[in-house]
Amino acid sequence: MPYVPSPPQRNDSLPSYSRTAPPIPPAPVKRNSFQHKLRPASEIYYSVSRASSASLRKMAYDKALERPGSADSASMSSCPIFTHEVKTLFRDSFKTLLEFYESGHLCDVELKVGDKSFKCHRTVLACASLYFRAMFTSEMAESKQGVVTIYDIDENAMEKLIRFVYTSKISLTTDNVQSILYASSILQIEAVAQACCDFMKTHLHPSNCIDVRNFAEQHNRVELMKTVDEYILDHFLEITGSPDFKNMPVNLLERLVSSPDLHVETEEQVYDALMAWVNHDAEARGEHLPGLISHVKLALMDPTFLMEKVETAELIKKNHDCRDYLDEAKYYQMSLVSLVPDVKVTPRTCPRKAYAGVLFCVGGRGASGDPFKSTECYDVRRNKWFDVAQMHTRRRHVGVCSVNGLLYAVGGHDGTEHLSSGEVFDPKTNKWKEIHPMATFRRGIALASLGGPIYAVGGLDDSTCFSTVERYDILTDSWSSVASMTTPRGGVGIASLKGHIYAIGGNDGTSSLDKCERYDPYLNKWTPIGSMNKKRAGAGVAVLYGAIYVVGGFDDNSPLDSVERYDPKSDTWSVVNGMLCCRGGVGLDALGGKLYAVGGHDGSNYLNSVEAFDPITDTWTVMRGIQQFRAGAGVTACDSVLKNLRKVVRNTSERLQFLIGLVQY
Incomplete structure (x- = not known):
């Protein structure tokens, strides 16, 4: 075999180390510190340098020998690893x-x-x-x-x-x-x-929101569609005056008018907007009229408008379905004045949230025992509570009611003594004003309005449950006595319905009551009516769709979650679906076709929770809770434009902050 010379080795090549484990250095020899000899500094420097250089070469050599799973790899795993990051790279x-x-x-x-x-x-x-x-x-x-x-x-x-x-x-x-x-x-x-x-x-603007909505739908931008829909619901009246409204797609228009969140002041405005849209191209759009009118709450319109404008419209007269909706509205309005039997409740008889009014929660007390003078207002469209002006006086177990858009709070207990005083709240100014006091100091009182005057019924002090009734004349700011009830009732609930006042339950000083009675203002007389299925005091009482509802309260032992409904025609009580929790000292009133049960006490704790009852589905639903845990508060609905009230409250708050700033300055 001929001789083959070995390839030349490059000077820059790494030395070919044998792949063997490095030798284990011998153990250091222990020396007596006195045996060390002093060495020159230069000798120390060069020996350290040589040792450092050797250590670095050994680390590189050992790294080159690492293999996964080897003993050397395992021994090196405990070595620190330095990671350098250039964050601007x-x-x-x-x-x-x-x-x-x-x-x-x-x-x-x-x-x-x-x-x-x-x-x-x-x-x-x-x-x-x-x-x-x-x-x-x-x-x-x-x-x-x-x-x-x-x-x-x-x-x-x-x-x-x-x-x-x-x-x-x-x-x-x-x-x-x-x-x-x-x-x-x-x-x-x-x-x-x-x-x-x-x-x-x-x-978003009333002049462009319809175009934006159509564009968002074309590109399936769901969140943008949702935002625009909310904007159109809030600004519906402004949008109906824009040229683009008459070109709105029918499916979008129907979705809007079917929503309970549509922001209008009256149902007549909804009807006028629909008819303007249809009449823009009556020949092509006439077929959509029945479907659109089915979402208009004709029953809640002014009777004169219903008869003179809706009934005489040619498109309405020519369509059988539209005439059926018109007849339904007529019968509903006649049922309100007892001209015909009560009609079935439908979504067309439920007011929209924008003009349903507002709900107030006034006074009460919490776990500290001190009465409140704070007042909270419920925004039904946003499902949110917010504060309005406080009363002048703390009041628990206070009687409240609303008349002509004003909120009245009378009697109660301020934590020290029983009260006969009263005050009135005007949502337009966000201010409370004192009124003339009653003749009797009492708490656990109930208030109701009937034909203008306000009636203060029952109540108690530390020694007596009262059967007396006082009537307040708003125009003269004066109180007078009327016939007393047949039974003393502290913690009584009352309701006004079709010309009568109903006193429900309460406590006679010995036990809770299931007995009820009715007051006729023309005869100035109280008459017993059918008894409830359960005894209860401190219950919530309200009227909804021609029936009286009573919820919760205390029997002689504990708070209740049961609910009963009274039919004045048959003079009977029936049990309906109970609340989601027990509530004694609960506030109750109707708003927008639903009942709202606010606060109370469950036997262990004061509550801030709120639940709403829908009579169409016979179900209770949890709503946004009030800000204060309270029982014995007064709860009432009031005919007030929520948007205006929010504006007044905001302006009042801004003025207050300005004055505080001036004082601090």
Whole structure:
């Protein structure tokens, strides 16, 4: 065999160490500290340097010998690992990529959009756009093409989106936001699409909201659709005056008028808006009228408007379904004055939240035992409670009622003594004003209005339960006595219905009562009526759809969750679905076709929870709770425009903050 010379070895090659484990150094020899000899500093320096250099070479050698699962690897796993991170690298890299894009360097694809073309980097596009990622990583023809044509996208919007993927910045205006939203939706650049939606939400106006709603629906932007729908519900009356309203799609219009959250002041406004929309093209839109009218609450309109405007409309007269809805409304209104038997309750007889009124919770007491003078108001559209002006006096077990849009609070206990005083709250000014006091000091009193005057019924002090009744004349600001009840009743509940006042339950000083009685103001006489199924005092009582409901209260031992309904025609009580928890000292009133049970005591704790009863479904639903845990509060609904009340409260708060600032200054 001929001689083959070995290949020359390069000077820069690493030495070929044998792959053997390094030798274990011998154990250090123990020396007496006195045996050490002093060495020159230079000798120490050079020996340390040689040792350090050898240690570094040994670490590199040992690292080269590491193998997964080996003993050497296991021994090295406990060694510290240093990770260096340059947090600005990605920004610097994208700055460089932007420079490459602007100069056309290293670009590997050209996008043609309209009359413009853009040289880009596939990787950058694929990182930001799911559309391009799918295009460039699949077997599509475009994945191998140097020039790719994009159709149906505005070239200016495309240019802004390309710069966005290189810079993460994009400028939105009212002129370009729709084209950019369209392009970003097609190219699946969700960050930009969401930014466009957020921008459009903040620039909604009655003149553009319908167009925005249609655009959002075309691109399936669900959150934007929801926001625009809420805006249209809040600004319906303003939108009906815009030219775009008459071009609103019928499905959107029907969705709006069927909503209980539609913000209108009267149902007549809804009817006028619908008829204007239909009459814009009566021949084509007439077929939609029955479906639209089915959501209008004709029964809640003014009788004169119903007879003179609705009944005489040609489109209504020609349609059988519309005439049926009109007849339903007539019968409902006649049932309110007992001209015909009660009719069935339907969603068309439930008022919309915007004009249903507001609910007030007044006074009461909590776990500390001290009575409150705070007043909370319920926003039924937003399911939220907010504070209004406080009373002048603390009051627990106070009687409350509303008359002509004003809230009256009378009697109660202030924590020290029983009260005969009263005060009235005006939602238009957010102020309380004192009224003339009653003749009797009492708590556990109940108030009701009947034909104008206010009646203060029953109550108790520390020694007596009262059967006496006083009547307050609003015009003269004076009290007078009327016939007393047949039974003393502290913690009584009362309701006014079809010309009579009903006194429900209470406590006669010995035990809770199931007995009830009725007052006739013309005869000035109380007459017993049918007894409840359970004894109860401190119960909530309210009228809804021609029936009296009584909820919760205390029997002689504990709080109750049971609910009963009284039919004045048959003079009988029937049990309905009970509340979700026991409530003694609960406040109750009807608002927007539902009953609201507020606060109370469950036998262990004061409550701030609220639940609402729907008579159509016979169910209770948990609502937003009041801010204070309280029982013995007065709860009543009041005919007041919530939007105006919120504005007055806000202005009052701003003035107060201003005055506080002046004092501090």
